[in-house]
Amino acid sequence: MTLDTNKFASPAFTYNVNYAAEVFSWTDAAATSLKSLTTCGPLTWEVTMADGVTPIDSNVFTLETTTKKINIYSTDFAKV
Amino acid sequence: MQVKVKYTELPTIHGTQNFSIVLTSPCLTDTLTLDTSLFASPALIYTISDPASVFSWTDAAAKSVKSLTNCGTLTWVVTKEDGVAAVDSIFSLGDLTLTNKSISIFTNDILKVDTYKMQVKAYYTLLPTI
Numbered sequence: 001m002t003l004d005t006n007k008f009a010s011p012a013f014t015y016n017v018n019y020a021a022e023v024f025s026w027t028d029a030a031a032t033s034l035k036s037l038t039t040c041g042p043l044t045w046e047v048t049m050a051d052g053v054t055p056i057d058s059n060v061f062t063l064e065t066t067t068k069k070i071n072i073y074s075t076d077f078a079k080v
Numbered sequence: 081m082q083v084k085v086k087y088t089e090l091p092t093i094h095g096t097q098n099f100s101i102v103l104t105s106p107c108l109t110d111t112l113t114l115d116t117s118l119f120a121s122p123a124l125i126y127t128i129s130d131p132a133s134v135f136s137w138t139d140a141a142a143k144s145v146k147s148l149t150n151c152g153t154l155t156w157v158v159t160k161e162d163g164v165a166a167v168d169s170i171f172s173l174g175d176l177t178l179t180n181k182s183i184s185i186f187t188n189d190i191l192k193v194d195t196y197k198m199q200v201k202a203y204y205t206l207l208p209t210i
Contacts, residue, residue, distance in 0.1 A: 001085055001095030008083050008099035017105040018150045018206075024101060031085040031095060044091070046084040050098050056081060060103065072101060075152070077206050079103050 004030040013072070017080055021073035028068075107151035110210055112202050115141040119200050124185070128193060132186035138179055142202040152206040156181055161197035168196055 004026075013024040028043050045065040049056055056063060060079055062071040081101065086094035115137075124135045139154050156176040159165060167173065167183070170192050174182035204210045 001087075001093065003083060003085060003095050003097035005097060008097040010098070010100040011102040012099040014102045014104060016150065017103055018107070018152060040087045040093070041089040042087075043085050044088045046086075048082050048084070050082050052082045052084070052096065061101070070101070072103075074103065075206075077105055077107065077152075080105050080108060 002032050002034065004032070015072045015074075017077050018075045021071055023069050023071055025067075025069035105151075106146055107148055107204060107207055107210060109146075110148050110151060110204075111145040112142045112154075112204075112210060113145060114200065114202060115143070121197070122195070126185045128190050129188050132184050134182050134184045136174075136180055136182040138181065139202075151204045151210070153204075154202050155205045155208075157201045157203075158183060159199050159201075161199050163199045163201065167198055168192075171196070171198075 007026050007030045013022070015022050031043055033040065045068055047056060047063050047065065047070065048054060056070075057079075059076070060072060060074045062073075064071070082096055082098050084094055084096045086092075118137055118141050124133060126133045142154055144151065158167060158173055158176070160167060170185055170187040170189070172184045172186075174180075174184065
């Protein structure tokens with residue numbers, strides 16, 4: 001499977017600290033089967049730090065993989 | 081960050097992609113300017129032995145150059161002109177965390193006749209360098 005590099009870009013999203021919470025979201029359409037298969041069942045999504053293991057900072061990001069979104073909110077300017 | 085997707089029933093079939101979410105703040109490059117018509121020289125003239133006089137202001141006396149409103153609360157500091165020493169004892173600083181900040185002035189000591197140069201500083205509480 002390949003992932004949409006336009007959606008999952010660097011940066012994919014910019015958030016201003018101390019502003020209202022924002023949401024980065026996506027759908028299953030962001031994943032493409034190399035064989036264009038559509039009968040392989042549902043997809044499971046995971047988001048971690050770049051090492052693929054460390055959880056993302058829960059003080060800033062609230063991950064909802066079922067609904068495929070990351071809520072972003074912080075008042076901590078040290079998080080810039 | 082890294083996003084990984086896999087078939088729920090075939091977890092060995094997966095794809096991964098690194099991406100990033102940037103946390104930034106326009107506040108970091110903001111500048112606060114103070115109302116020079118309020119914080120003037122002189123800002124107030126007090127006559128010795130008169131009843132206490134009060135010089136007051138609010139956060140509106142500090143303006144964000146970028147017109148930002150999401151940079152948090154302001155902290156106010158009043159010192160002598162050097163920015164360090166405490167103001168003379170004839171001045172009594174009110175609670176500068178309140179909406180209405182104030183300096184009250186009172187003395188019966190004729191020897192206190194002078195021009196007292198002071199410094200007022202306002203900064204974002206969460207960003208003391210701004």
